[in-house]
Amino acid sequence: MLEIKDLTVKVDDKIILNNFNITINDGEIHVLMGPNGTGKSTICKAIFNHPDYIIEGSIKYNGTELTKLDVASIGKLGLFLLAQNPVEIPGITNAELIRSALSEKENKPIDIFKFNKKLNEVCEIINLPKSFVHRDINFNMSGGEKKKNELLSLFMLEPKFIILDEIDSGLDIDALKEVGNALNKYYEMEHPSILIVTHHQAILEYFKDYQVSILQDGHITKSGTSDLAKEIEKHGFKANVINGSKNDE
Protein backbone atom coordinates (compact mmCIF):
# COMPACT_ATOMS: atom_id res chain seq x y z
CA MET A 1 0.00 0.00 0.00
CA LEU A 2 1.19 3.49 -0.87
CA GLU A 3 0.24 6.29 1.51
CA ILE A 4 1.09 9.89 0.71
CA LYS A 5 0.33 12.37 3.48
CA ASP A 6 0.61 16.16 3.57
CA LEU A 7 3.09 16.15 0.71
CA THR A 8 4.69 19.37 -0.44
CA VAL A 9 7.13 19.31 -3.35
CA LYS A 10 9.21 22.29 -4.35
CA VAL A 11 11.68 22.91 -7.13
CA ASP A 12 13.97 25.67 -5.95
CA ASP A 13 11.42 28.03 -4.34
CA LYS A 14 8.47 27.08 -6.52
CA ILE A 15 5.79 24.94 -4.91
CA ILE A 16 4.55 22.26 -7.34
CA LEU A 17 2.53 20.04 -5.01
CA ASN A 18 0.88 21.30 -1.86
CA ASN A 19 -0.98 19.31 0.79
CA PHE A 20 -1.18 16.31 -1.53
CA ASN A 21 -2.76 13.21 -0.01
CA ILE A 22 -3.57 9.88 -1.57
CA THR A 23 -3.77 6.22 -0.57
CA ILE A 24 -3.41 3.42 -3.11
CA ASN A 25 -4.11 -0.06 -1.80
CA ASP A 26 -2.42 -3.27 -2.90
CA GLY A 27 -3.78 -4.32 -6.26
CA GLU A 28 -5.63 -1.03 -6.73
CA ILE A 29 -5.57 0.88 -9.99
CA HIS A 30 -5.71 4.60 -9.31
CA VAL A 31 -6.00 7.19 -12.05
CA LEU A 32 -4.69 10.69 -11.54
CA MET A 33 -6.08 13.21 -13.98
CA GLY A 34 -5.65 16.93 -14.27
CA PRO A 35 -4.93 19.82 -16.61
CA ASN A 36 -1.42 20.53 -17.85
CA GLY A 37 1.02 21.94 -15.34
CA THR A 38 -0.75 20.78 -12.19
CA GLY A 39 2.06 18.52 -10.97
CA LYS A 40 1.06 15.10 -12.25
CA SER A 41 4.52 14.16 -13.49
CA THR A 42 6.02 15.68 -10.35
CA ILE A 43 4.16 13.23 -8.13
CA CYS A 44 5.45 10.34 -10.25
CA LYS A 45 9.06 11.39 -9.72
CA ALA A 46 8.52 12.52 -6.13
CA ILE A 47 7.52 8.96 -5.20
CA PHE A 48 11.03 8.02 -6.36
CA ASN A 49 12.51 10.82 -4.23
CA HIS A 50 13.88 12.59 -7.31
CA PRO A 51 17.02 14.53 -6.33
CA ASP A 52 15.80 17.74 -8.00
CA TYR A 53 12.89 18.03 -5.59
CA ILE A 54 12.61 19.40 -2.08
CA ILE A 55 10.12 17.07 -0.46
CA GLU A 56 8.20 17.59 2.79
CA GLY A 57 5.59 15.24 4.17
CA SER A 58 5.39 11.49 4.01
CA ILE A 59 5.37 8.87 1.25
CA LYS A 60 5.13 5.38 2.69
CA TYR A 61 5.17 2.15 0.70
CA ASN A 62 4.19 -0.88 2.77
CA GLY A 63 5.30 1.05 5.84
CA THR A 64 8.70 2.11 4.45
CA GLU A 65 9.27 5.87 4.30
CA LEU A 66 10.38 6.52 0.71
CA THR A 67 11.43 10.12 1.34
CA LYS A 68 14.37 8.76 3.34
CA LEU A 69 15.53 6.35 0.62
CA ASP A 70 17.58 6.96 -2.48
CA VAL A 71 16.20 6.29 -5.96
CA ALA A 72 17.88 2.88 -6.35
CA SER A 73 16.53 1.58 -3.04
CA ILE A 74 13.00 2.59 -4.06
CA GLY A 75 13.43 0.74 -7.36
CA LYS A 76 14.60 -2.32 -5.47
CA LEU A 77 11.46 -2.24 -3.32
CA GLY A 78 9.51 -3.10 -6.47
CA LEU A 79 8.33 0.29 -7.72
CA PHE A 80 8.56 0.98 -11.43
CA LEU A 81 8.18 4.27 -13.27
CA LEU A 82 7.24 4.28 -16.93
CA ALA A 83 7.87 7.86 -17.99
CA GLN A 84 6.08 9.93 -20.60
CA ASN A 85 9.27 10.32 -22.62
CA PRO A 86 11.55 7.44 -21.67
CA VAL A 87 15.17 8.53 -21.75
CA GLU A 88 17.44 7.27 -24.53
CA ILE A 89 20.77 5.82 -23.43
CA PRO A 90 23.03 4.90 -26.35
CA GLY A 91 25.68 2.39 -25.40
CA ILE A 92 23.69 0.37 -22.85
CA THR A 93 21.46 -2.43 -24.11
CA ASN A 94 18.16 -3.50 -22.62
CA ALA A 95 19.65 -6.87 -21.77
CA GLU A 96 22.57 -5.29 -19.90
CA LEU A 97 20.28 -3.05 -17.88
CA ILE A 98 17.76 -5.75 -16.99
CA ARG A 99 20.45 -8.30 -16.12
CA SER A 100 22.23 -5.81 -13.86
CA ALA A 101 18.99 -4.68 -12.24
CA LEU A 102 17.90 -8.26 -11.53
CA SER A 103 21.34 -9.14 -10.22
CA GLU A 104 21.32 -6.17 -7.81
CA LYS A 105 17.77 -6.89 -6.73
CA GLU A 106 18.44 -10.54 -6.00
CA ASN A 107 21.95 -9.82 -4.76
CA LYS A 108 23.44 -12.69 -6.76
CA PRO A 109 24.46 -13.43 -10.35
CA ILE A 110 21.50 -14.44 -12.47
CA ASP A 111 21.10 -17.67 -14.37
CA ILE A 112 21.73 -16.67 -17.99
CA PHE A 113 19.77 -19.62 -19.39
CA LYS A 114 16.66 -18.77 -17.39
CA PHE A 115 17.16 -15.07 -18.10
CA ASN A 116 17.26 -15.55 -21.86
CA LYS A 117 14.32 -17.92 -21.75
CA LYS A 118 12.23 -15.38 -19.88
CA LEU A 119 13.30 -12.56 -22.22
CA ASN A 120 12.02 -14.59 -25.16
CA GLU A 121 8.75 -15.32 -23.39
CA VAL A 122 8.22 -11.66 -22.54
CA CYS A 123 8.93 -10.60 -26.12
CA GLU A 124 6.18 -12.99 -27.22
CA ILE A 125 3.73 -11.63 -24.65
CA ILE A 126 4.26 -7.96 -25.51
CA ASN A 127 4.73 -8.60 -29.23
CA LEU A 128 8.19 -7.08 -29.29
CA PRO A 129 10.81 -8.28 -31.82
CA LYS A 130 13.54 -10.21 -30.02
CA SER A 131 16.15 -7.94 -31.58
CA PHE A 132 15.03 -5.22 -29.16
CA VAL A 133 16.64 -7.14 -26.31
CA HIS A 134 20.06 -6.19 -27.65
CA ARG A 135 19.20 -2.69 -28.74
CA ASP A 136 20.38 0.33 -26.79
CA ILE A 137 17.88 1.61 -24.26
CA ASN A 138 15.14 3.46 -26.17
CA PHE A 139 17.74 4.74 -28.63
CA ASN A 140 16.48 5.66 -32.10
CA MET A 141 13.04 4.27 -31.33
CA SER A 142 9.66 5.75 -32.17
CA GLY A 143 7.33 6.84 -29.35
CA GLY A 144 5.41 3.58 -29.58
CA GLU A 145 8.54 1.46 -29.67
CA LYS A 146 9.88 3.20 -26.57
CA LYS A 147 6.76 2.40 -24.58
CA LYS A 148 6.84 -1.24 -25.66
CA ASN A 149 10.54 -1.34 -24.93
CA GLU A 150 9.83 -0.15 -21.40
CA LEU A 151 7.30 -2.95 -21.03
CA LEU A 152 10.15 -5.38 -21.60
CA SER A 153 11.87 -4.07 -18.44
CA LEU A 154 8.56 -4.03 -16.60
CA PHE A 155 7.72 -7.67 -17.31
CA MET A 156 11.28 -8.76 -16.53
CA LEU A 157 11.66 -6.84 -13.27
CA GLU A 158 8.17 -7.81 -12.04
CA PRO A 159 7.37 -4.65 -10.06
CA LYS A 160 4.64 -4.60 -7.44
CA PHE A 161 3.80 -0.93 -7.86
CA ILE A 162 3.71 0.62 -11.31
CA ILE A 163 3.56 4.31 -12.13
CA LEU A 164 2.46 5.11 -15.67
CA ASP A 165 3.13 8.75 -16.48
CA GLU A 166 1.04 9.61 -19.53
CA ILE A 167 1.91 6.34 -21.18
CA ASP A 168 -0.73 7.02 -23.83
CA SER A 169 1.10 10.15 -24.95
CA GLY A 170 2.35 9.86 -28.52
CA LEU A 171 0.79 6.45 -29.17
CA ASP A 172 -1.32 5.74 -32.23
CA ILE A 173 -4.42 3.55 -31.91
CA ASP A 174 -2.61 0.31 -32.67
CA ALA A 175 0.28 1.02 -30.34
CA LEU A 176 -2.11 2.05 -27.57
CA LYS A 177 -3.97 -1.23 -28.02
CA GLU A 178 -0.77 -3.27 -27.75
CA VAL A 179 0.48 -1.37 -24.72
CA GLY A 180 -2.94 -1.41 -23.04
CA ASN A 181 -3.39 -5.14 -23.60
CA ALA A 182 0.11 -5.89 -22.33
CA LEU A 183 -0.45 -3.85 -19.16
CA ASN A 184 -3.78 -5.52 -18.60
CA LYS A 185 -2.11 -8.91 -19.02
CA TYR A 186 0.54 -7.99 -16.46
CA TYR A 187 -2.16 -6.83 -14.07
CA GLU A 188 -4.01 -10.11 -14.44
CA MET A 189 -0.79 -12.05 -13.83
CA GLU A 190 0.75 -10.13 -10.93
CA HIS A 191 -2.01 -7.89 -9.51
CA PRO A 192 0.28 -4.94 -8.84
CA SER A 193 -0.91 -1.54 -7.69
CA ILE A 194 -0.94 0.89 -10.60
CA LEU A 195 -0.94 4.68 -10.57
CA ILE A 196 -2.00 5.92 -13.99
CA VAL A 197 -1.40 9.56 -14.83
CA THR A 198 -3.30 10.55 -17.94
CA HIS A 199 -5.34 13.21 -19.68
CA HIS A 200 -7.52 10.81 -21.57
CA GLN A 201 -9.97 7.98 -21.16
CA ALA A 202 -8.51 5.81 -23.95
CA ILE A 203 -5.87 3.93 -21.91
CA LEU A 204 -8.40 3.33 -19.14
CA GLU A 205 -10.53 1.17 -21.40
CA TYR A 206 -8.00 -1.61 -20.85
CA PHE A 207 -8.74 -1.76 -17.12
CA LYS A 208 -11.94 -2.82 -15.40
CA ASP A 209 -12.11 -1.20 -11.98
CA TYR A 210 -10.22 1.87 -10.96
CA GLN A 211 -10.38 4.91 -8.73
CA VAL A 212 -10.00 8.40 -10.15
CA SER A 213 -8.61 11.55 -8.56
CA ILE A 214 -8.41 15.02 -10.08
CA LEU A 215 -5.29 17.06 -9.41
CA GLN A 216 -5.63 20.82 -9.46
CA ASP A 217 -3.35 23.51 -8.04
CA GLY A 218 -1.01 20.93 -6.55
CA HIS A 219 -3.53 18.89 -4.62
CA ILE A 220 -6.48 16.56 -5.18
CA THR A 221 -9.76 18.40 -5.59
CA LYS A 222 -12.10 15.60 -6.51
CA SER A 223 -12.18 11.81 -6.32
CA GLY A 224 -14.46 9.18 -7.73
CA THR A 225 -14.71 6.06 -9.83
CA SER A 226 -14.54 5.37 -13.55
CA ASP A 227 -17.63 7.51 -14.11
CA LEU A 228 -15.60 10.59 -13.14
CA ALA A 229 -13.04 9.81 -15.85
CA LYS A 230 -15.86 9.52 -18.37
CA GLU A 231 -17.25 12.87 -17.22
CA ILE A 232 -13.84 14.45 -17.66
CA GLU A 233 -13.56 13.01 -21.15
CA LYS A 234 -17.01 14.39 -22.01
CA HIS A 235 -17.00 17.81 -20.40
CA GLY A 236 -13.34 18.64 -19.72
CA PHE A 237 -11.54 19.50 -16.51
CA LYS A 238 -13.03 22.93 -15.92
CA ALA A 239 -16.57 21.65 -15.56
CA ASN A 240 -15.45 18.98 -13.12
CA VAL A 241 -12.72 20.63 -11.15
CA ILE A 242 -13.79 24.18 -10.53
CA ASN A 243 -15.99 24.16 -7.45
CA GLY A 244 -15.60 20.40 -7.30
CA SER A 245 -15.67 18.89 -3.84
CA LYS A 246 -13.19 16.36 -2.57
CA ASN A 247 -14.32 12.73 -2.45
CA ASP A 248 -17.45 13.64 -4.30
CA GLU A 249 -18.64 10.53 -6.08
Added chain:
Amino acid sequence: MGLKMMNKLLLVENTTLTSGTYFISYKEALNLNIKDDVTLAHYEEEGNNININLLNNAHLNLYYVYEIKKSSTITITTNNSNLLKAHFLLLNKGDNTLEIKLNMLGNSSEASLNLRVINENNSSSINVLCTGKIAASTIDNTLLEDLKGLLLNNSSIKISPNIEVDTNEVMANHLVTIGSFNTQELFYLKSKGLSEKEAKNMLLKAFLFNALPKELEEKINLEVINFE
Protein backbone atom coordinates in the same frame (compact mmCIF):
# COMPACT_ATOMS: atom_id res chain seq x y z
CA MET B 1 40.01 1.47 -13.54
CA GLY B 2 41.65 0.01 -16.61
CA LEU B 3 41.33 -1.01 -20.20
CA LYS B 4 42.82 -4.05 -21.83
CA MET B 5 43.08 -5.30 -25.35
CA MET B 6 43.85 -8.91 -26.10
CA ASN B 7 45.44 -10.66 -29.08
CA LYS B 8 47.21 -7.55 -30.21
CA LEU B 9 49.71 -7.39 -33.03
CA LEU B 10 52.91 -5.78 -31.84
CA LEU B 11 54.43 -3.43 -34.41
CA VAL B 12 58.00 -2.27 -33.98
CA GLU B 13 58.89 -0.63 -37.27
CA ASN B 14 57.44 1.29 -40.18
CA THR B 15 54.59 -0.71 -41.57
CA THR B 16 52.04 -0.60 -44.39
CA LEU B 17 48.69 -2.13 -43.55
CA THR B 18 46.46 -3.24 -46.43
CA SER B 19 42.80 -4.31 -46.42
CA GLY B 20 41.75 -6.01 -43.21
CA THR B 21 41.14 -5.60 -39.52
CA TYR B 22 44.18 -5.19 -37.28
CA PHE B 23 44.71 -5.04 -33.55
CA ILE B 24 48.01 -3.36 -32.86
CA SER B 25 50.28 -2.01 -30.21
CA TYR B 26 53.85 -0.73 -30.32
CA LYS B 27 56.79 -0.08 -28.07
CA GLU B 28 58.31 2.89 -29.85
CA ALA B 29 57.20 5.78 -32.02
CA LEU B 30 55.55 4.35 -35.11
CA ASN B 31 55.00 5.37 -38.73
CA LEU B 32 52.11 3.60 -40.36
CA ASN B 33 50.84 3.66 -43.96
CA ILE B 34 47.25 2.72 -44.68
CA LYS B 35 46.29 1.20 -48.02
CA ASP B 36 42.82 0.20 -49.26
CA ASP B 37 40.18 -0.49 -46.60
CA VAL B 38 41.53 -0.93 -43.09
CA THR B 39 40.00 -1.19 -39.65
CA LEU B 40 42.60 -0.52 -37.02
CA ALA B 41 41.97 -1.16 -33.36
CA HIS B 42 44.80 0.21 -31.39
CA TYR B 43 45.61 -0.15 -27.74
CA GLU B 44 48.45 1.92 -26.40
CA GLU B 45 49.87 1.71 -22.90
CA GLU B 46 53.10 3.56 -23.26
CA GLY B 47 51.96 6.80 -24.86
CA ASN B 48 54.34 6.78 -27.81
CA ASN B 49 53.85 9.07 -30.77
CA ILE B 50 52.29 7.65 -33.91
CA ASN B 51 52.11 8.92 -37.49
CA ILE B 52 49.43 7.48 -39.74
CA ASN B 53 49.46 8.20 -43.44
CA LEU B 54 46.48 7.32 -45.62
CA LEU B 55 47.55 6.52 -49.17
CA ASN B 56 45.30 7.64 -52.01
CA ASN B 57 41.83 6.03 -51.94
CA ALA B 58 42.42 4.43 -48.55
CA HIS B 59 39.61 4.07 -46.03
CA LEU B 60 40.49 3.86 -42.34
CA ASN B 61 38.31 3.10 -39.35
CA LEU B 62 40.54 3.81 -36.40
CA TYR B 63 39.67 2.79 -32.85
CA TYR B 64 42.33 4.22 -30.64
CA VAL B 65 41.85 2.90 -27.13
CA TYR B 66 44.39 4.54 -24.95
CA GLU B 67 45.34 4.78 -21.30
CA ILE B 68 47.17 8.09 -21.25
CA LYS B 69 50.16 7.84 -18.95
CA LYS B 70 52.32 10.47 -20.60
CA SER B 71 51.91 13.29 -23.09
CA SER B 72 52.01 12.23 -26.72
CA THR B 73 51.09 13.19 -30.26
CA ILE B 74 49.01 11.41 -32.88
CA THR B 75 49.45 12.68 -36.42
CA ILE B 76 47.22 11.57 -39.29
CA THR B 77 47.65 12.63 -42.89
CA THR B 78 45.04 12.24 -45.60
CA ASN B 79 45.77 12.46 -49.31
CA ASN B 80 43.24 12.00 -52.13
CA SER B 81 39.82 10.35 -51.82
CA ASN B 82 40.31 9.09 -48.30
CA LEU B 83 37.64 8.20 -45.80
CA LEU B 84 38.79 8.48 -42.20
CA LYS B 85 36.67 7.70 -39.16
CA ALA B 86 38.86 8.02 -36.10
CA HIS B 87 37.63 7.24 -32.60
CA PHE B 88 39.85 8.13 -29.67
CA LEU B 89 38.59 6.40 -26.53
CA LEU B 90 40.78 7.66 -23.76
CA LEU B 91 41.31 7.06 -20.08
CA ASN B 92 43.70 9.63 -18.68
CA LYS B 93 46.02 8.75 -15.81
CA GLY B 94 47.92 11.71 -14.44
CA ASP B 95 48.54 15.19 -15.73
CA ASN B 96 48.94 14.91 -19.50
CA THR B 97 48.60 16.62 -22.83
CA LEU B 98 47.43 14.74 -25.90
CA GLU B 99 47.88 16.31 -29.28
CA ILE B 100 45.86 15.08 -32.25
CA LYS B 101 46.93 16.51 -35.60
CA LEU B 102 45.11 15.89 -38.83
CA ASN B 103 46.64 17.18 -42.04
CA MET B 104 44.39 17.04 -45.06
CA LEU B 105 46.80 17.47 -47.95
CA GLY B 106 44.84 16.10 -50.91
CA ASN B 107 41.36 16.43 -52.37
CA SER B 108 37.94 14.81 -51.91
CA SER B 109 38.56 13.28 -48.50
CA GLU B 110 36.18 12.93 -45.61
CA ALA B 111 37.45 12.84 -42.04
CA SER B 112 35.77 12.62 -38.67
CA LEU B 113 37.64 12.81 -35.40
CA ASN B 114 35.62 11.51 -32.48
CA LEU B 115 37.08 11.82 -29.01
CA ARG B 116 35.75 10.51 -25.72
CA VAL B 117 37.93 11.15 -22.69
CA ILE B 118 37.65 10.66 -18.94
CA ASN B 119 40.10 11.06 -16.08
CA GLU B 120 40.98 8.19 -13.81
CA ASN B 121 40.54 10.17 -10.61
CA ASN B 122 40.22 13.62 -9.06
CA SER B 123 43.90 14.43 -9.33
CA SER B 124 44.12 13.64 -13.05
CA SER B 125 43.91 16.34 -15.66
CA ILE B 126 44.00 16.13 -19.42
CA ASN B 127 44.57 18.76 -22.04
CA VAL B 128 43.56 17.70 -25.55
CA LEU B 129 44.71 19.79 -28.49
CA CYS B 130 42.91 18.69 -31.62
CA THR B 131 43.93 20.45 -34.79
CA GLY B 132 42.62 19.79 -38.27
CA LYS B 133 44.50 21.52 -41.08
CA ILE B 134 43.13 21.70 -44.58
CA ALA B 135 45.95 22.58 -46.95
CA ALA B 136 45.95 25.41 -49.48
CA SER B 137 44.57 24.75 -52.98
CA THR B 138 42.74 21.59 -51.92
CA ILE B 139 39.10 21.05 -52.80
CA ASP B 140 36.12 19.01 -51.70
CA ASN B 141 37.33 17.95 -48.25
CA THR B 142 35.05 17.44 -45.26
CA LEU B 143 36.16 17.54 -41.63
CA LEU B 144 34.16 16.99 -38.46
CA GLU B 145 35.60 17.15 -34.95
CA ASP B 146 33.28 15.68 -32.31
CA LEU B 147 35.08 15.90 -28.98
CA LYS B 148 33.56 15.02 -25.62
CA GLY B 149 34.86 14.83 -22.08
CA LEU B 150 33.06 13.29 -19.11
CA LEU B 151 33.95 14.89 -15.81
CA LEU B 152 34.15 12.67 -12.77
CA ASN B 153 34.01 14.56 -9.49
CA ASN B 154 36.59 17.36 -9.52
CA SER B 155 38.91 16.21 -12.27
CA SER B 156 39.92 18.60 -15.03
CA ILE B 157 39.42 18.24 -18.77
CA LYS B 158 40.43 20.84 -21.30
CA ILE B 159 39.72 20.31 -24.98
CA SER B 160 40.81 22.74 -27.69
CA PRO B 161 39.19 22.13 -31.06
CA ASN B 162 41.10 23.87 -33.81
CA ILE B 163 40.44 23.95 -37.51
CA GLU B 164 42.90 25.72 -39.78
CA VAL B 165 41.59 26.21 -43.29
CA ASP B 166 43.75 27.48 -46.15
CA THR B 167 41.25 26.85 -48.91
CA ASN B 168 37.79 28.08 -49.85
CA GLU B 169 36.31 24.74 -50.87
CA VAL B 170 35.90 22.79 -47.66
CA MET B 171 33.21 21.84 -45.20
CA ALA B 172 34.40 21.81 -41.60
CA ASN B 173 32.64 21.61 -38.24
CA HIS B 174 33.69 21.15 -34.69
CA LEU B 175 31.77 20.25 -31.57
CA VAL B 176 33.02 20.08 -28.01
CA THR B 177 31.12 19.15 -24.88
CA ILE B 178 32.52 18.65 -21.41
CA GLY B 179 30.14 17.74 -18.64
CA SER B 180 29.22 15.40 -15.85
CA PHE B 181 26.82 12.46 -15.92
CA ASN B 182 23.43 13.13 -17.46
CA THR B 183 21.12 13.34 -14.44
CA GLN B 184 18.11 12.01 -16.36
CA GLU B 185 20.04 8.94 -17.46
CA LEU B 186 21.30 8.42 -13.93
CA PHE B 187 17.79 8.72 -12.47
CA TYR B 188 16.43 6.29 -15.07
CA LEU B 189 18.99 3.60 -14.33
CA LYS B 190 18.72 4.01 -10.56
CA SER B 191 14.93 3.85 -10.72
CA LYS B 192 15.36 0.35 -12.14
CA GLY B 193 17.19 -0.58 -8.94
CA LEU B 194 20.80 -0.03 -9.99
CA SER B 195 23.10 1.40 -7.33
CA GLU B 196 24.74 4.76 -7.95
CA LYS B 197 28.06 3.02 -8.55
CA GLU B 198 26.64 0.47 -10.99
CA ALA B 199 24.66 3.12 -12.87
CA LYS B 200 27.70 5.36 -13.23
CA ASN B 201 29.86 2.45 -14.33
CA MET B 202 27.36 1.57 -17.05
CA LEU B 203 27.16 5.18 -18.24
CA LEU B 204 30.92 5.43 -18.20
CA LYS B 205 31.31 2.37 -20.40
CA ALA B 206 28.59 3.63 -22.71
CA PHE B 207 30.30 7.00 -23.01
CA LEU B 208 33.68 5.52 -23.81
CA PHE B 209 32.79 2.53 -25.90
CA ASN B 210 29.52 3.27 -27.65
CA ALA B 211 31.41 3.88 -30.89
CA LEU B 212 33.15 0.52 -30.71
CA PRO B 213 31.69 -2.08 -33.12
CA LYS B 214 30.37 -5.24 -31.48
CA GLU B 215 32.92 -7.40 -33.31
CA LEU B 216 35.74 -5.45 -31.66
CA GLU B 217 34.23 -5.47 -28.19
CA GLU B 218 35.17 -9.06 -27.54
CA LYS B 219 38.80 -8.21 -28.24
CA ILE B 220 38.83 -5.56 -25.59
CA ASN B 221 38.17 -6.03 -21.94
CA LEU B 222 35.55 -3.37 -21.44
CA GLU B 223 35.44 -3.63 -17.68
CA VAL B 224 36.00 -0.21 -16.20
CA ILE B 225 36.54 -1.24 -12.65
CA ASN B 226 36.70 0.38 -9.24
CA PHE B 227 34.83 3.50 -10.22
CA GLU B 228 34.09 5.55 -7.13
